[in-house]
Amino acid sequence: MKLTYRGFFFFGLLASVLTGCSATGQEMLQDTPARYTVQPDAPSPDHSGMWLLPQVDGALYEQMTEMGLNLPPEELYNDQIDNSSLNHAVLRINVGEGGGGTGSFVSGEGLILTNHHVAYDGIAGVSGTEQNYLQTGFYAENYRDELPLTNYSLYIPIEQTEVTGQIESAIPKNAGNRLRAEIKATVSSEIIEARRDGNEDLMVEINDFWSGNRQFMSVYKIIRDVRLVYAPEQAIGKFGGDIDNWMWPRHTGDYAFLRAYVSEDGVSAPYQPGNVPYTPERHLKVNERALSPGDFTMTLGFPGSTYRFESSPAFSFYQDQQFPVLYSAFKAYLNGLEMQAANNPETAASNAAERASIANALKYYEGLIEGFQDYDVVSRKIAEDQEFVRWAESDSLRKSEFGRVMPQLEQAYQIARQSGDVLYLTFYSLQFSNLLQMGSLFNDFYEYSQAPDSVFYSSDERQQLYDQVRTWQAAIDMEAELLMLTEMLQAMAELPEERRPLILYRFFGSPESETLKQEIQKFITRQASGSVLTDTTIAASWIFSELQFSDEAFTDSLYLVSRDIFETFELSRENYSQHFQYLQPAQKRYAEGMIQMTGAPSVYADANFTLRLSAGQIMGYVPADGVYYTPFTTYSGMLAKHTGDSPFDVPEQLQYFSDSELTADSSMYLNFLSTNDITGGNSGSPVLDGNGELIGLAFDGNIEGIVSDYYVVPDAARTISVDIRYILFVMRHIHQTERLLLEMEAG
Known part of the structure; x- marks a missing residue:
């Protein structure tokens, strides 16, 4: 259900602990027919491409016009101060420090359309036990009733400019990696400060693209006062819940409306009662026309991360070590959150957003594991890398430039494999477990003892x-x-024997995974009421006692588990970090070589939460032999799913419409599929037609296409969007949001 970047925030936490490297470039958009004829057995065109807006010109622009784009390039992106373009109508929604999603302005009064799940944290935050807006929905009858959201901020993109030349010109040609990094950081800071020029309303970033081969500066106008305007009840906004997450067919009204506010003089300011709605440079026009298979679709948004052109050693590491332990860690955490919710109604409300986020991440990693297996991704990537080696060795100059790239990458991941799975599992254990975190409170006192x-x-x-x-x-x-x-701990028991944390050998004797897991269950049961971590009285007896100094002075087993896990994490982090000195320069050269080998005139970079455009078409797909999924779902299909119980409880007022009350053609479309290339962070991305008018709202991908974050499978990857007609139908006939409809000129 979620394509928010926040869904993978916890993976980003580990990246902040370690020094990582960015991903690489992609192929140019392939030639595609202007319209798609519904032929379920025909291969899908490859519409992969997350394009920076300044790239959409020349041959790429011509290909998009052949698909159905009717706008001139300057309407897509224009960095001139006096000219507005579509980039001014789109905005990045940040939720706290953990990423976020996308929204778009749909009126001249700062009204923003985004996904219900992007607004989910905010809706939960303004709810209480007496008034749960997640359950009931929310609608502000006027500006005064709109609710300020904490931890929400908006970033309106106004400029994307390449600054590679400015940075490279300051770096000596013979500079080593460390000196290059130092000079690059200094020059980047100077460029950022010069562009901001003291303007506190601007946020300026310089991001690496193509594994550090090029750098672009992104400039944003910041909005610090964000308010909830309207959100449907969860039975509409999250219809199907976690069961339908990443699945098709879908019948979800995943939308919500926010509003941007600024001070009376137009300056960005935190919430104040006297702030006024922001007037955007550009807003989107709604188009309620009927959609058909083959129609051109365009998305603008902020995809978070993709890893498509990383190497086969990287993919093998992900498949064997990263994905399985992340799945185990997220599963353990979600089970704990679900038990918390079951034990306490107040907790259920307060951790609802967290549960949804973790459930989304868990299903994501499950999809990756299955996708890597189903599409034999590692073998495909090995074949590509073998072609890269042949290409490099076929020319003496290329061999000198790229001949050592693959051996260096293989060496880097050989080092990473020695401790990578242990590192990920111990890190997330410490991140997710309050008990383990509490254990760290005793560390200094333990040393004293x-x-x-x-x-x-x-x-x-x-x-x-x-x-x-x-x-x-x-x-x-x-x-x-x-x-x-x-x-x-049971997940740690599934690690290879030689890489299990020492704590599993200190307390447990059996090397067999299944037997060891049973022993762990019995051990935790015994320790449940007899540890300083679980019993305040026992903690007090040790903290205030006169200590007998010896190795036996403090033998609390549960505390020793927490201590050993932390020490294992520190040791594995130190070992794992060694691989970066081989990986980073090799990855940069690998990306450079891959771009050269493609010979494409234009190449797009992996996602990094910067503004991107994707072009596609409305299209179904074949998920399995003998099965074809049509690209639309309908009102009658939603009613067929209705059980009366969450998450398939259609609100009563939505159940009793006749065909004549729906649309002129007696068919109400709810969600649709398209071939647009999106990923986490694209939640809330506007789906536009060839004239740049709003026809839908992206909110998910399909389970079969998750693997495309790493390896594109055109026949499988689809974007799932809410049809704008369904959004407007609910607004008109269910919630009577007349003032918003008039504001959007859709009344």
Whole structure:
């Protein structure tokens, strides 16, 4: 259900712990027919391409016009101050520090259309036990009733400019990697400060593209006051729930409306009652025309991350070590969150957004695991890399430039494999488990207990430690925490014997994975009520006792588990980090060589949460032998799913419309499929027709196409969007949002 970048925020946390490298470039958009005739057995055209807007010119622009684009290039993107273009109508929605999604202006008064799940955190935040807007929906009858959302900010893209030349000209040709990085950082900061020129309303970023081979500067206008205007009830906005997540057919009204506010003099400011609606440079016009298979579709949005042109050693590492442990970690965390929700209604409301986000990530990794297997992705990538080696070796100059690239990449991932799965699993165990985090509170005191010459703990320090522990224990659901920890340890038991954390050998004897998992369950059950991490009285007895200094002074097993996991994480991080010194220069050269080998006049870069355009067509697909999915779902299809129980409970007021009340052709379309190339971060991306008018709202991809974040499978990858006609139907006939319809000129 989610294409928000936040869905994969926790993976980004690990990236912030380590030094990573960016991904590489892609093929040019292939030739495609102007219109698609419904032939289910015919191969799908390859419409992959997440294009920077300045790239859409020349041959690429001509190909898009053949597909159905009717706008001149300057209407797509124009960085001249006095000229507005479509980029001014689209905005990046940031939710806290964890990424976010996309929205678009649909009126001259700062009204924003985005996904219900992009607004989900905000809706949950303004809800309470007495008024749960997730369940009931929300509609503000006037400006005064619109609710300010905490942790939401907007970034309106006004410029994308290449600055590679400015940076490269400052770097000596013989500079080593460290010196290059230092000079690059300095010059980038200078460019950013010069562009901002003291303007606090601007945010300027310089991002690497094509694994650091080129750099582009993105300039945004910041909006700091964001308010909830209208959201349907969860039975519409999240119809199908986690069961239908990433699936087709879908019948979800995944939309919500926000509004941007600024101070009276037009300056970006945090929420104040006196702020006024923002007037955008450009807003989108709604088009309610009937859609057909083959119609041109265009998306604008902020895709988060793709990894398509990374190497076969990287893909093999992902398949064997990264995906399986991430799936195990997210599954353990979700099970704990679900138990918390089941145990406490207030917790169920407060962690609803987190549960939805983690469930989305879990299904994503499940889809990746299956996709890599179903499409034999690693073998395909090995074949591509073999072609790359042959290309490099066929020319003496290329061989000198690229001949060592694949051996260096293989060496890098050989090092990564030594500790990568342990690192990911211990990191996420520490990130997700409050019990393990609480264990870190005792670390200094544990060191004191082992050494009589260490710094003495005063009464005040002991009291402070006790107060911290008591506060933590009072705030957490211990039953859920113990379940989560049990499953995390059981996931560690599935690692190869030589890479299991030492804690599994300290307390458990059996090397067999299944037997070991049973022993872990019994161990946690025994420790549940007898540890400083679970019992405040036991914690106090140790914190305030006169310690006997020896190795046996503190033998609390559950604490020792937390300590060992942290030490294992630190050691594996140190070992894993060694591979970057081989990976980063080789990855950059690999990207450069791959771009040269394609010979394409224009190449798009992997996603990095910057503004991108994708072009596609409305099209169904064949998910399995003998099965064809049509590209539209209907009102009657939604009613057929209705059970009366969540998540398939169609609201009563939506159940009793006759055909004549729906549309002129007696058919109400709800969701549709297209071949647009999107990923996490594109949630809420406007789907536009060839004239740049709004016909839908992207909210998901299909489970078969998830693998395209790594390896594009044109026959499988589809974007799932809400038809704008369904959104307007609900607004008119269910929620009577007349003022918004008039504001959008759709009344």
